[in-house]
Each structure stands twice: as structure tokens, then as C-alpha cells.
Amino acid sequence: MNLAIRDIRYHRGRFILTSIGLGLLLGVVISMGGIYRGLFADALAVLHFTKADIWVVQQNTNGPFAESSRIPEDIKYRIKAVPGVADAAPLSFQTIQIERQGKPFRFFLIGYDLNGFGGPPVILAGRDIRQKHYEMVVAKAMKMEIGEKIHLGLHDYTVVGITGKVVSSGGDPAAYVSLADAQDIQFKKDNDAVRNDRARIGANLAGIQSLSPSQAKFLKLNIAGITESTHTVNTVVARLAPGANLKEVQERISRWNHFRPISVEEQTKILTKGMIEKARMQLGLFRIILLVISAVIIALIIYTSTLDKIKVIATLKLIGSQNRVIIGMILQQSLLMGVIAYAIGYGLILLTYENFPRRIVLEPFDLQALFVIVMAICMIASFVGIRKALKVEPAEALGG
Amino acid sequence: MDKIMYAIEVENLTKIYGKGETAVTAIADATFHVKPGELVAILGPSGSGKTTLLTAIGLINEPTHGKVIIDGATVADEGWTPGLDLKRLRREKLGFIFQAHNLIPFLTALENVMIALEINHLSKNEAKGRATELLVSLNLGHRLNNYPTALSGGEAQRVAIARALANKPKVILADEPTAALDTENGKNVMSLLKKLAVDNHSAILVVTHDHRMVEGFDRIFQVNDGRIADEIGS
Known part of the structure; x- marks a missing residue:
């Protein structure tokens, strides 16, 4: 006869509530663990x-995600x-908040x-970007409609396609535009800024006595052309040919100045290791706690459940029960509570995890490892009750 | 002439709690015998040592001095007999009936009896058959699947009696079995015990403080301040 099951059956309300409480904790x-992954x-x-x-990326930087990096597009x-x-x-990459x-x-x-x-790894709805300007593909998580x-910046952009779950290292959903548009949004100055810059350059050049007016005009146009250029990117990514040696290619590019x-x-x-290490440690610590x-x-x-059963144990x-019957009752209850609580926690997260902001x-593997840990915890925790139960004297059954 | 085989033999049993100046003699030099099929009462007021006597015979409380023999086996002789499996002996030779029935609250009446049988290694089916038979014989056939909280005091005590009888013990020890019952139910329980002693040929030792409940007992011993007085006539 399984005493653990019978006790649970009799006190099922209390057991279920306790398991739900514990299940919520295990759900967290x-x-x-899921947030960590x-x-x-x-x-x-x-x-x-x-x-x-x-x-x-730009030399001496850890760009383009961990650090700012700007390199010319034509590289x-x-x-x-x-x-x-x-x-x-x-x-080109940039985080935008509007x-x-x-x-x-x-x-x-x-x-x-x-x-x-x-570009977008997959198109779930709509189409890829076909025009060089003013079209964008957004991640599904942005909850935008096609059309x-x-x-953004100086222009309106139309959503033409929906892509999958692409996010930044910070967890923000990704949107794709053409490089030219991205450069415009990131680097293009508005008209007032352009006018101001041109006026400042003109004033500075006018102060140079040795320049003739035609030279000054020429210089002004060139300087303005450079400062107003948007042909900058954050990184250039490369794919190697089959059989190519990564180290050799890296070494060759390293020899050029200004690039890493x-x-x-x-x-x-x-x-x-760098960007999410602290968050990872924080989460790990919380999990342990x-x-x-x-x-x-x-x-x-x-x-407390063992204390409630002192008279039963006595x-x-x-009546001659072996210790293993009593140990089994306590241990099985503890393990069963762990199993049910784990199932509740797992079920809860399985039903809700897609609605989490992150x-x-x-x-x-994580789920299996946690299950083993929970079982081990239940076993260790039950020792407290088992120790108490083994100390109970049969004589405690006597008396009123 | 054949030697009489006793179910319980107690010789010069003494139990002392504590040591030195704080030592308290709970029971002193108790000597008596109970034959199979006999219903014997130990009558005495609270604190007289009757429960101590019961626990020593019940293999719960080690006697300080003296000898205890259960069904021919010496279980204590100046302390427990070495190598004795007390749990197994309690399981096989003894049945216990308690003051407050002590049924396991999360088991039904049937399961409360079955557990005593399963602990003694009977299969589930055998245990179920024997437990049902016992409960039916005690007019509890309609209560098999009721939990103790749904039973009246008298019914619960009858289930406890069925549990005590489950393994057909040679000796049944009852600690104030009527204390939690009204007079009528108490007398019914005592009558039942008397009938069981005869039918099962078991020695039944009842400790009680209530002299009204010992009518019809084969023998009655009065205990006062840890000493068993002479047997009083029933």
C-alpha cells in the first residue's frame, strides 16, 4: 500500500495548493534559465x-555591436x-526609438x-525589399502590418515584408532597409544643419588671406562634399571561399591601416563574454537563490507534514512497521511534490513564454538538468522530515 | 504433568526512570501470567504505572529488571534479549488497541486494517480479503471505504480492534480502550474483547482506570504506586 499517495489523496487540496505555489517558484x-539562453x-x-x-570593423574597436565602428563603404x-x-x-546598424x-x-x-x-533571413509575409529607397522589412515582433x-530621419518608409525573430543584442526587434536608406537615416543632416555647416566652412575659409576666392569656393565645395557624405558603414562582412584559410585572410586585412x-x-x-556576462551572472545568481x-x-x-503525522508514524x-515504509512515505511525498511542482512550473512557462517581453x-538540456536538481533538492529536503520521523518513539502512539 | 503454556509471563518486572536521587520507580516487582484466551485487566488510577507495564510487555519500553516472556519467547531478562527483532515480534505476536483508536486518518477503515497485514508481508489481495472478513465480522461491512473521521467513536474503536487482530496475534494489549467512548459503547467494546479472547484464543491484557468497564474479565489486577496488588475477584 502506498501511504504517500493515500496521504496526498486525503489531503489533496493542501497538496495541490502547495504544489502550485512551488510550481510558480520553479516556473520563475x-x-x-530561458531568459539566460x-x-x-x-x-x-x-x-x-x-x-x-x-x-x-574600425581598428582598435570591438565593433559593430559592442563598440561604435565607422568605416568607409567602399572598403x-x-x-x-x-x-x-x-x-x-x-x-549598417543603429538602434532607433520613436x-x-x-x-x-x-x-x-x-x-x-x-x-x-x-538582409532578412526569411520572409514570413509580403516580400523582400526591391526598391533602393523607402521600403522596409520588419521583424514579426514589431507587430506592424504590411503597407x-x-x-524615420527625413522620410517615410513602407513596410513591405515581415521577417522572423531577428533581434539586436539588447533584445530589440530588427527592421531592414536598404543600405542607402540606413546611411541617410544615420548620417544625413537636415537642411538647416547643411546650411549651417556650409556657412561655417565658408567663414573659416574666408579668414585665410592666402586663398583666392576661386580656391576658397573650390575648397568649400570639396569639404562640404566630404562632411555631407553618407557613404559610411559600421562593418563590412565577408564570406570565405571554400578551403580558404581564415587566419591568412585576417592577417592580410590586418596589415591595412584602420581596419580590424x-x-x-x-x-x-x-x-x-563581454556584453552579457554580467546579466548572465546575475541570472545565474537569481536561479541559485x-x-x-x-x-x-x-x-x-x-x-511540518511530518510533524502532523507524528502519531501516525508512532x-x-x-504495529511493527519497518523504517523503510516510513522513509518511503516521506521521500515519495517530497519527490511527488517536486515532480508536480516542476510540471506546473514547466506547463506555465510553456504556455506563456512567447508573451514575455524578452x-x-x-x-x-536545461529543463532536464533542472528536473534532476529539483529531484535532488526534494531528496535532500526530505531528510529533515525523515530524521524527525526516525526519532519518533512507538510509545508516542499511546495516551490520548 | 504438562507445564502450562502462558501467552504472557511477567516475573519481577521493574522499570525505573532516571538515575540516582532523581530515579523514579514506575513499576516494581510485577509478577503475573496470562493464559491464551484469558481476558485480564490491570486496573489503576492515573500515574500508577499501568501504561509503563503495558509498554514493557509491548516491547516498547525496556524493563530495568525482571523477565518478560511472550508466547514462550523470552523477550526481556534484565534488559532486552540480545539479537531480538522487536519490530518483527510486535508485528507477529502482538496486537495493540489504543485509547484514541489511532487509526491512520488518510486511510479508509479497510486500508487501516490492510496496512497491518501488508506490513507483515501479506500480499495486497490476501490483506484485502482478510481485512474485509474481519471488518464484516465486527459489523463494519458497510463502513469499509469510510475514513476514520466519518466513523463514530465505537465504530472507529472496532476498526482499531480489527487492526489489532489482523495478524492473529497471541497477545492483544489494550491501553484504556474505552476512555474515549461513552459508557454504552465502552461496555460493547469490552464485551467484544471478551468474545475475541475466547474465539481467537488470544490473551488480552487491558489497562484501564475505569472499574465499571472490567465486569466479566477473567482476572483483574489492581496497580497502586507501581506495585501490583493481589488479584482481585471479578
Whole structure:
């Protein structure tokens, strides 16, 4: 006869409520594990979808995600010409926060060369960008409709397609525009700023006595051309030809001044070790604290439940019950509570994780590991009750 | 002439709690015998040592001195007999009936009896059959699936009696079995115990403070301040 099951059956209301409470706690632990994995997935999403082997960024920087990086767009031609490089494409990244329908609307804008790679990984609805200007593809998480317009920089952009779950390392959903549009949005000055800059350059040149008016005019046009140029990108990504040696290609690009070629492996390290390390440690610490709290709660529940059963345990001992019957009852109850609480926590997160503001990634290994940990906690916690039960004297069954 | 086989033999049993100046003699030099099929009462006021005597015979409380023999096996002789499996002996030789029935609250009447049988290694089916038979014989056939909270005091005590009888013990020890019952139910329980002693050929030792409940007992011993007085006539 399974005493644990019978006790639970009799006190099912109390048991279910306790398990629900514990399940909510374990749900938080599971979700934190999911957020932890989500941080990784988010941090590496653009890196993963771009499918590049090398990220060429401004020298002495960890760009383009961890640090600001600006390099000229036309460097792509030099990179393409490096032996071993199959293709190269310029990319531009910027985080934008505007107001939409009266609420802050934040997203990660990626500009890509329509003839290159690094664009939307998949089109779920609508189409890819076909025109060089004023079209955009947005991530599903942005909840925008096809045909919807959004004002960015100096122009309106129309949503023509919906892509999958692409996010920035900060978790903001991504939107794609052509590189030219992205450069306009990021670098193009408005008319007032252009007028001011031109006036300032003109005034400075006018102060140089040795310049003739025609020279000054020529210089002014050239300087204005450089300062108003938007042909800057944050990175140029390169794909290697089959059999090409990554190290050799990196070394070759490194020899040029002003650029740093970062491999995917190095970029992954920068993103995971540097950018999200603290968040990862914070989440890990919270998970440990919550598991310790769960252990204490389970131990207290099992202990008080054992105290409630002192007379039952004494009676069982008096009628000759073996210790294993009593130990089994307490241990099974503890494990069963753990299993049910885990199932509740898991079910809850499974039903809700897609509605979380940040991405939750439920890895089977994490879930299995947590289940084993919860079972171990239940076993250890039940020792408190078992210890108490083993100390109960059969004589305690006597008397009123 | 054949030696009489007793179910319980107690010789010079003494139990002392504590040591030195704080030592308290709960029971002193108790000597008596109970034959199979006999219903014997230990009558005495609270604190007289009758429960101590019961726990020593019930293999719960180790006697300080003296000898206890249960169904021919010496279980204590100046302390427990070495190598004795007290739990197994309690399971196989003894049945206990308590003051407050002590039924397990989360088991039905049937399961409360079955548990005593399953602990003694009977299969589930055998235990169920024997438990049902016992409860039916005690007019509890309609209460098999009721929890203790749904039973009256008398019914609960009858379930407890069924549990005590489940393993067909040679000795049944009852600690104030009528204390929680009204007079009528108390007398019914005592009558039942008398009938069971005869039918099952078990020795039944009842400790009680209520002299009204010991009518019809085969023998009655009065305990005062830890000493068993002479047997008083029933």
C-alpha cells in the first residue's frame, strides 16, 4: 500500500495548493534559465543570420555591436579582392526609438546592400525589399502590418515584408532597409544643419588671406562634399571561399591601416563574454537563490507534514512497521511534490513564454538538468522530515 | 504433568526512570501470567504505572529488571534479549488497541486494517480479503471505504480492534480502550474483547482506570504506586 499517495489523496487540496505555489517558484527558475539562453540567442541573432566568416570593423574597436565602428563603404571592394574572400557586403546598424501610436517604439535598424548579403533571413509575409529607397522589412515582433508607414530621419518608409525573430543584442526587434536608406537615416543632416555647416566652412575659409576666392569656393565645395557624405558603414562582412584559410585572410586585412578583421568566433566571444556576462551572472545568481528558497520551502513543508503525522508514524512503528515504509512515505511525498511542482512550473512557462517581453529559449538540456536538481533538492529536503520521523518513539502512539 | 503454556509471563518486572536521587520507580516487582484466551485487566488510577507495564510487555519500553516472556519467547531478562527483532515480534505476536483508536486518518477503515497485514508481508489481495472478513465480522461491512473521521467513536474503536487482530496475534494489549467512548459503547467494546479472547484464543491484557468497564474479565489486577496488588475477584 502506498501511504504517500493515500496521504496526498486525503489531503489533496493542501497538496495541490502547495504544489502550485512551488510550481510558480520553479516556473520563475525555468523562465530565468530561458531568459539566460535567450540573452545568448539574442546576442548572437544578427551574427547567426548574417552567416559571415569575418567582420571588418574600425581598428582598435570591438565593433559593430559592442563598440561604435565607422568605416568607409567602399572598403568592400578591397575586401572582395583579398584572396580567399568569396563575397563581402557592407552593413549598417543603429538602434532607433520613436513614438508610435503614443507609445515608445524601439527597434534595431539594419541597412544592407540589396545586391549583397546580410538582409532578412526569411520572409514570413509580403516580400523582400526591391526598391533602393523607402521600403522596409520588419521583424514579426514589431507587430506592424504590411503597407504600414513609419517616419524615420527625413522620410517615410513602407513596410513591405515581415521577417522572423531577428533581434539586436539588447533584445530589440530588427527592421531592414536598404543600405542607402540606413546611411541617410544615420548620417544625413537636415537642411538647416547643411546650411549651417556650409556657412561655417565658408567663414573659416574666408579668414585665410592666402586663398583666392576661386580656391576658397573650390575648397568649400570639396569639404562640404566630404562632411555631407553618407557613404559610411559600421562593418563590412565577408564570406570565405571554400578551403580558404581564415587566419591568412585576417592577417592580410590586418596589415591595412584602420581596419580590424574579427572572426565569428571572436565576435561571439565579444558578444557573450563581454556584453552579457554580467546579466548572465546575475541570472545565474537569481536561479541559485530561488533554488535555495525552493529547497528551504520543500524542507519546511515536508518537516511540518511530518510533524502532523507524528502519531501516525508512532502507530506504524508500534504495529511493527519497518523504517523503510516510513522513509518511503516521506521521500515519495517530497519527490511527488517536486515532480508536480516542476510540471506546473514547466506547463506555465510553456504556455506563456512567447508573451514575455524578452526572448525565452527553453533548452531540453536545461529543463532536464533542472528536473534532476529539483529531484535532488526534494531528496535532500526530505531528510529533515525523515530524521524527525526516525526519532519518533512507538510509545508516542499511546495516551490520548 | 504438562507445564502450562502462558501467552504472557511477567516475573519481577521493574522499570525505573532516571538515575540516582532523581530515579523514579514506575513499576516494581510485577509478577503475573496470562493464559491464551484469558481476558485480564490491570486496573489503576492515573500515574500508577499501568501504561509503563503495558509498554514493557509491548516491547516498547525496556524493563530495568525482571523477565518478560511472550508466547514462550523470552523477550526481556534484565534488559532486552540480545539479537531480538522487536519490530518483527510486535508485528507477529502482538496486537495493540489504543485509547484514541489511532487509526491512520488518510486511510479508509479497510486500508487501516490492510496496512497491518501488508506490513507483515501479506500480499495486497490476501490483506484485502482478510481485512474485509474481519471488518464484516465486527459489523463494519458497510463502513469499509469510510475514513476514520466519518466513523463514530465505537465504530472507529472496532476498526482499531480489527487492526489489532489482523495478524492473529497471541497477545492483544489494550491501553484504556474505552476512555474515549461513552459508557454504552465502552461496555460493547469490552464485551467484544471478551468474545475475541475466547474465539481467537488470544490473551488480552487491558489497562484501564475505569472499574465499571472490567465486569466479566477473567482476572483483574489492581496497580497502586507501581506495585501490583493481589488479584482481585471479578
